Amino acid sequence: MNQSAPDTLERASDDETYYLNMGPQHPSMHGVLRLLLHLRGEKILDCEPVIGYAHRAHEKMAENRSYIMFIPNTSRVDYLSGMIYNIGFCQAIEKMVGIEVPARAEVIRVIVCELNRIQSHLLWLGTFMLDLGGVTPFLYCFDDREEILTILDRVTGSRLTYAYGRFGGVTMDVDDVFIEQSRAFLVRLRERFLMYHALIRENVIFQERCRGVGVISEEIALKYGVTGPSLRASGVEYDVRRAEPYGGYERFDFEIPTEKAGDCLARFDVRVREMEQSCRIIEQGLTALPDGPIGPKKLIKKLKPPKGEFYFAVESARGHFGMYILSDGSDTPAKIKLRTPSFSSLSSMPDVLRGTMVADTIAIVGSIDLVIPEIDR
Amino acid sequence: MPRTFLDIFGNPLLALGAGIGGVMTVLSLNTLFCIWFERKVSAWIQRRMGPMEVGFHGTLQTVADMIKLLGKQLITPRGVDKPLYHLAPLMVFAPVVAAASLLPFSKTVVLTNINIGLVLIFMFGGFAVIGIFMAGWGSNNKYALLGAMRSIAQNISYEIPLILSALPIVLLISAKGPMYEIEGEMIAINGMNLAHITAVQADTGVWFVLLQPVAMLIFFIAILAETNRAPFDIPEAESELVAGFHTEYSGMRFGLFFFAEYSNMLIGSMLATVLFFGGWDGPILPGPVWFFLKAYLLIFAMMWIRWTFPRLRFDQLMTFCWGALIPLSIVNLLVTAFLIKVL
Numbered sequence: 001m002n003q004s005a006p007d008t009l010e011r012a013s014d015d016e017t018y019y020l021n022m023g024p025q026h027p028s029m030h031g032v033l034r035l036l037l038h039l040r041g042e043k044i045l046d047c048e049p050v051i052g053y054a055h056r057a058h059e060k061m062a063e064n065r066s067y068i069m070f071i072p073n074t075s076r077v078d079y080l081s082g083m084i085y086n087i088g089f090c091q092a093i094e095k096m097v098g099i100e101v102p103a104r105a106e107v108i109r110v111i112v113c114e115l116n117r118i119q120s121h122l123l124w125l126g127t128f129m130l131d132l133g134g135v136t137p138f139l140y141c142f143d144d145r146e147e148i149l150t151i152l153d154r155v156t157g158s159r160l161t162y163a164y165g166r167f168g169g170v171t172m173d174v175d176d177v178f179i180e181q182s183r184a185f186l187v188r189l190r191e192r193f194l195m196y197h198a199l200i201r202e203n204v205i206f207q208e209r210c211r212g213v214g215v216i217s218e219e220i221a222l223k224y225g226v227t228g229p230s231l232r233a234s235g236v237e238y239d240v241r242r243a244e245p246y247g248g249y250e251r252f253d254f255e256i257p258t259e260k261a262g263d264c265l266a267r268f269d270v271r272v273r274e275m276e277q278s279c280r281i282i283e284q285g286l287t288a289l290p291d292g293p294i295g296p297k298k299l300i301k302k303l304k305p306p307k308g309e310f311y312f313a314v315e316s317a318r319g320h321f322g323m324y325i326l327s328d329g330s331d332t333p334a335k336i337k338l339r340t341p342s343f344s345s346l347s348s349m350p351d352v353l354r355g356t357m358v359a360d361t362i363a364i365v366g367s368i369d370l371v372i373p374e375i376d377r
Numbered sequence: 378m379p380r381t382f383l384d385i386f387g388n389p390l391l392a393l394g395a396g397i398g399g400v401m402t403v404l405s406l407n408t409l410f411c412i413w414f415e416r417k418v419s420a421w422i423q424r425r426m427g428p429m430e431v432g433f434h435g436t437l438q439t440v441a442d443m444i445k446l447l448g449k450q451l452i453t454p455r456g457v458d459k460p461l462y463h464l465a466p467l468m469v470f471a472p473v474v475a476a477a478s479l480l481p482f483s484k485t486v487v488l489t490n491i492n493i494g495l496v497l498i499f500m501f502g503g504f505a506v507i508g509i510f511m512a513g514w515g516s517n518n519k520y521a522l523l524g525a526m527r528s529i530a531q532n533i534s535y536e537i538p539l540i541l542s543a544l545p546i547v548l549l550i551s552a553k554g555p556m557y558e559i560e561g562e563m564i565a566i567n568g569m570n571l572a573h574i575t576a577v578q579a580d581t582g583v584w585f586v587l588l589q590p591v592a593m594l595i596f597f598i599a600i601l602a603e604t605n606r607a608p609f610d611i612p613e614a615e616s617e618l619v620a621g622f623h624t625e626y627s628g629m630r631f632g633l634f635f636f637a638e639y640s641n642m643l644i645g646s647m648l649a650t651v652l653f654f655g656g657w658d659g660p661i662l663p664g665p666v667w668f669f670l671k672a673y674l675l676i677f678a679m680m681w682i683r684w685t686f687p688r689l690r691f692d693q694l695m696t697f698c699w700g701a702l703i704p705l706s707i708v709n710l711l712v713t714a715f716l717i718k719v720l
Contacts, residue, residue: 020519027619042523042691133607133688139423205608205687358523359690362617 017045020358024053028131028362031372033346037353037361044361047353049346055376062336067093068301070336072163077338078374080123081317082162083116083152090165091247092312092323096305097167104292105169106248111182111285112152112164113247114278118189119148120317121275124369128268129200131366132209137200144192151181167303169295179286186279193276201268210264214352214364217262224348227341228319230368233270234262240315247314252281264367271369304331318342318369342368343375379487379572396488400477404640411639411676412439418680449628454517457625461515466626466633468508473640476501480647481572483657483664484579494571495547498648499540502603505637506532509622512634516625524621527611527691531602534698535609539599541706542592545713546585546652550577552717571648575656586653591709593653595702597675600645602694604638607683611691646675 018039023029032053038046058077062070074089075082087109094101101109126141149159155174156164164170200206216226221234231238239256241249257273259266307329313322319341326335345368353361382392413428413436420427428435453462476498478488491497506529513525547568554566559576566573578584586593602609618624623634650656650671657664659671689697 018519020523028617042527129687133610134686135419136423136684139425143424199685203686205689208693209687209690357690357692359611359617359688 016040022361023050028366029372030127030366030370033365033370033372033375035349035361035365037358039358042358044353044356044358047350047361049349051343051346051372051375053376054373056373058377059336059338062333064332066331067303067305067333068167070333071165072161075161075163076373077377078316078318078321078340078342078371079160080120080371081116081321082160083156083164084113084314084316085321086162087113087165087170087247088312088314088316088321089323090167091314092310092325093167093303093305095246095312096310096325096327097303099168099296099300101168101247102293102295103248103290104173105294107285107289108170108174108294109165109247110249110252111174111282111289112155112170114281114285115148115152115182117317118275118278118282119145119152120369121271121278122148124271124317125196125200125268128363128366128369129206131362132206134200134206137196140192140195140199144189147181147185147188151178151185154178154181166295167300169293171295173294174289179289182282182286186283189275189279193272196272201272207265209359209363210268210367212261213264213360214356214367215262216348216352216368220348220351221262224351225344226319226348226368227344228316228369229270229274230267230345231319232256232258233266235260238320240313240320244313246312252284254278254281264363267367267369302331304329313339316341318345318371318374338377340374340377342370342372346370346375379481379483379485379490381490382486382488385486396478397474399488400474404474404477404636404643407643408636408639409439409443411642412442412635414673414676415680418677419684422681422684443632446629446632451628451630454625456517458515458517461511462625465508465512465515466630466637468511469505469637470508470633470640472501472504472508473637473644476644477640477647479571480644480651481575481656482647482668484576485664487572490570490572492567492570495543495569495574498571498644499536499543502539502641502644503532503536505641512626513622516622518625520618520620521622521624524618524624527618528605528622530691531605531609531611531694531698534695535599535602535702538595538698538702538706539603541703541710542589542595542599543652544710545589545592546574548710548713548717549585549588550574553577571651571656575651575658578655579658584653584655584658589653589709589713591705592713593649595706595709596649596652597678598702600649601679601682602698604641604645604679606642606679608686608688609694610683610688611694642676642679643672646672646679649675 020037020039021034022037023034024032029035034050034053036048036050037044058073061073071086071089075086078085122141122145126138129137152162153159155172155178156162216230216234218234218236221231221236227238235258237256237258242256254277257270257277259270305327307327310325310327311322313320320339321341322339324337324339325333328334349365352364356364382396383389386392386395417427428438431437431441479491479494479498481487509528510525513521513528550566550568550573556563557566557577559580566577623631626634647668650668654671657668659667
């Protein structure tokens with residue numbers, strides 16, 4: 001691994017290299033990631049990510065249960081954008097089998113998914129600032145995030161690991177209180193954005209820590225398959241919601257924020273602007289919420305998709321989440337392979353981290369928004 | 378001029394005992410208060426309540442924490458360098474006590490009155506680096522060693538602007554000399570005597586922050602770095618180095634590092650008070666009250682900064698010191714010297 005060190009940095013001989021195991025227990029590794037750093041002084045010569053500490057065999061579990069029984073698993077793959085994974089899996093199966101989704105259910109799905117995306121980005125924003133040593137924004141972000149969790153909890157019955165999606169709809173209908181709460185939250189969040197801008201974005205120390213740090217060039221990003229906000233920060237306008245529209249996203253008006261620089265600051269800007277776009281989507285959804293059923297009359301419990309392979313992707317908070325489903329015609333999948341975005345983002349790290357400082361490692365790893373259980377699955 | 382403990386007690390041993398007792402009491406109370414205060418300030422900034430359970434508004438929380446720390450097992454990891462590992466907390470803590478005894482907290486009574494008090498305080502401040510390095514080296518832990526490395530570079534670098542920004546004060550005082558009249562008493566004035574620095578400010582009624590605002594800013598920033606406070610808390614940067622040089626310390630050994638950190642904050646603020654804010658000088662209230670009030674205002678500012686800013690990166694910290702603070706303090710010193718000569 002990593003044979004191609006840049007020419008500017010000569011490789012140290014082994015007795016001069018300081019090996020530092022960052023993780024699996026470390027305050028800024030967001031769970032159980034382990035980075036084996038090769039250091040000279042504080043400069044990073046090389047980095048080897050070691051994964052697998054949160055492996056729960058979700059893909060294997062899928063082979064032992066029917067399609068509907070796999071729904072709760074999906075939100076546990078990435079517990080921060082659980083809703084998007086959850087609904088994404090349902091959408092995949094719907095497309096595979098050809099189930100119609102009522103208009104109301106479709107809009108509800110978009111709203112809850114975008115709420116989930118904002119929630120995920122808010123958590124990222126807080127922990128990223130925590131990585132940079134700013135404790136206070138972390139608590140502000142969690143305060144905002146709590147509102148979303150409360151709203152979603154009321155509708156779906158769970159705060160983080162949802163099982164809200166069903167084939168052909170959602171489990172529970174939303175009511176006026178949900179709409180009111182969501183509207184109130186959007187108003188509140190837009191005010192908070194101003195504060196975050198003043199507190200974080202305009203801070204000189206923050207800018208110094210982020211500008212030009214951890215540049216993921218377009219080339220590296222495409223080479224490793226980095227997706228999501230990290231890719232858009234490198235100047236590639238790719239968003240599954242726009243590239244291969246699904247679940248009614250084509251009817252919504254929103255922008256895909258992109259930045260050119262590819263550094264931590266660009267990734268910060270992209271995510272913050274993405275939250276604003278999500279707010280726009282939610283607003284449109286709340287206004288255009290049609291009446292009607294929220295799912296098929298009779299819950300689809302048993303379904304046998306036709307024999308064959310199928311691939312479907314959605315845009316999670318971290319990027320392109322793809323599901324490859326192999327069906328043998330029975331009611332259990334023969335194989336489900338999940339393509340999770342954090343894995344690809346992490347793969348690019350050795351190339352990005354080489355030549356930076358230990359303190360930068362924390363900033364860079366924080367800025368690409370990793371969710372470790374999602375890497376290991 | 379103020380009476381020292383030696384004048385009051387007569388016997389040097391008695392004065393020493395009383396001095397150490399007094400300093401330890403003040404420092405212990407300060408630590409207990411500061412931890413509670415810090416938690417309340419951070420809670421206030423973060424829109425939380427902070428500790429509320431033990432005592433009125435959690436005032437006794439730190440006492441409970443301290444008892445818990447005392448009761449904890451002292452874990453000595455395998456492979457540590459035993460003498461260094463065990464001595465380090467003491468090496469960090471002892472100079473703090475010595476430094477605290479030099480500060481003139483009141484007009485009439487001080488612990489010691491030494492003509493080179495300013496130099497001694499900086500010297501004791503420098504000792505702490507040795508303790509930190511002993512802790513980092515002796516712990517046999519990679520994070521601790523990285524933290525210690527950073528700490529040495531940081532503390533040695535920031536001592537330069539710290540001293541350079543205190544020197545204009547020495548010049549200002551010395552320019553009043555050699556003999557100066559304070560309340561009808563002629564004394565041989567000495568720019569490095571902390572009691573004299575306060576007395577001159579009280580006598581002229583002009584606090585040196587008005588004459589030396591740049592020096593005050595540099596001094597305050599350097600104090601933040603010397604006490605390893607955010608945004609310069611790089612030696613113990615939690616999100617990078619777990620806990621830096623004291624990663625491997627538990628129980629009361631860790632408690633001593635903590636104790637030393639908050640005591641250093643107090644001493645730094647008190648020194649800034651003496652140099653720039655007229656020490657015990659102030660209307661109506663008695664001198665020591667003013668002294669502590671000003672010191673705690675500075676401590677509040679330090680906490681405010683900590684809970685607002687993210688952390689600098691190590692190389693940025695060094696660039697800031699060598700590229701901005703040191704040149705600025707040298708220029709400030711030269712300008713001051715020039716103006717004193719001309720005016």
